[in-house]
Amino acid sequence: MNIRTRGILEMTAAMIISGTVGWFVLETKMPPASVVFWRCAFGAGAMLLVCAGLGLLRRGILSRRQAGLAAAGGVALIVNWFLLFSAYAHASIAVATVTYHTQPFMLVALGALFFGEIPTANKIGWLSVAFGGVVLIAIGGQQAGSHAPGYLTGIGLALAAAFFYAIAAAITKRLGEVPPHVIVLIQMIVGSVLLVPFATWPDGEPPPRVWGLLLAVGFIHTGLMSTLLYGALQKIPTALVGVLSFVYPIVAIIVDAWAYGHLMGTMQVAGAVAILAAVAGMNFGWTLFRRERRNA
Numbered sequence: 001m002n003i004r005t006r007g008i009l010e011m012t013a014a015m016i017i018s019g020t021v022g023w024f025v026l027e028t029k030m031p032p033a034s035v036v037f038w039r040c041a042f043g044a045g046a047m048l049l050v051c052a053g054l055g056l057l058r059r060g061i062l063s064r065r066q067a068g069l070a071a072a073g074g075v076a077l078i079v080n081w082f083l084l085f086s087a088y089a090h091a092s093i094a095v096a097t098v099t100y101h102t103q104p105f106m107l108v109a110l111g112a113l114f115f116g117e118i119p120t121a122n123k124i125g126w127l128s129v130a131f132g133g134v135v136l137i138a139i140g141g142q143q144a145g146s147h148a149p150g151y152l153t154g155i156g157l158a159l160a161a162a163f164f165y166a167i168a169a170a171i172t173k174r175l176g177e178v179p180p181h182v183i184v185l186i187q188m189i190v191g192s193v194l195l196v197p198f199a200t201w202p203d204g205e206p207p208p209r210v211w212g213l214l215l216a217v218g219f220i221h222t223g224l225m226s227t228l229l230y231g232a233l234q235k236i237p238t239a240l241v242g243v244l245s246f247v248y249p250i251v252a253i254i255v256d257a258w259a260y261g262h263l264m265g266t267m268q269v270a271g272a273v274a275i276l277a278a279v280a281g282m283n284f285g286w287t288l289f290r291r292e293r294r295n296a
Contacts, residue, residue: 007235011244014228019251021221022093023259025085028213032085033198035217036078040191041199042218047185050227054181062178067186070178073171074187076164078195083161091154092262095137097252098272099158102130104279106166125288126278133274134159140267180230188222242283246276 025035051057062070087096105127111117119127134155141151168187175183202210233241249272256262264272280286 003235007232008240008244010228011232011236011241012247014225014232015244015247016251017221017225017228018248019097020255021217022088022097022252023255024213024217024221026088026093028202028210030200030202030210031198032082032089033195034200035085035214036081036191037195037199038214039081039217039222040078040188040195042215043222044185044188044192046219046223047181047188047226050223051179051181051185054179056179056182061182062175066175066178069171069175070183070186071190073168073175073183074190075194076168076171077187078191080161080164080168083157083164087154087157087161089154090150091141091158092260093256094249094253094262094264094272095141095151095268096154096158097249098275099134099137099155100162100165101249101275101279102134102159103162103165103169104282105130106163107169108282109163110166110170122288123282126282126286129281130275130278133271133278136271136274137268138271140265140269140271181226184222184226239284242280246280249276 025032028035048057084096084100087100090096091099108117108119108123108127112119138152138155141155172180172183201207202214232244236244253264253272281288
């Protein structure tokens, strides 16, 4: 097996794992903050083993400033997970996941607000398409009499989660010299410490089953997924990463339909297509305006 093929398989596996996390979270029947705590706690254990295996637990691997930035990114990441996990119960796994994929546009907004990076007309155009998709999803859910209470709240939570993910991603970009596995380890430790007050024990569901779900979220959806993802990023080109990333929302939609019978209506599907098309258009540099340069 050549390196490119292995990278494709690793990226695909990482996205499939990511697409199933919503089911694991909802099946625990636990508060989102508590699930995030256990994800961080077990995830820290998983990443500690990974870092040890890769020989990354050595002095001088990062500076104090870099450690501080990684910790700040960890705060943004755990807020992102809390908001996304909360959104699942309101707007369904499928709708929350698709809405969450407005992350690239949140990065554009952050760049404009804090770094003076004026977005091109093309990016603004794709942002408008994505916004239209969110509107269609919101209207479609309301017209269908949405299967979950607080549908619009769920969409808002997913958008907020995307914003905090963008903050975490922006911080991570500034840590290019630090091994990504070490960054994730620091983030998991920070999350574990900050969320201790919100930690609860399984209650209601059979404890062995819930512990199994929580262990899976920590070791599989965090440790294994992160290892596969970062391994893939080193083997395949960015364009291919962008293509394979769409496996995540597609799997989430399938899982939601299979597990809970949540089928998206026509308008919701149209909105999902608009969002994913906008993300693809911006990632791959598709142009909406003829006068704009290809490299805009």
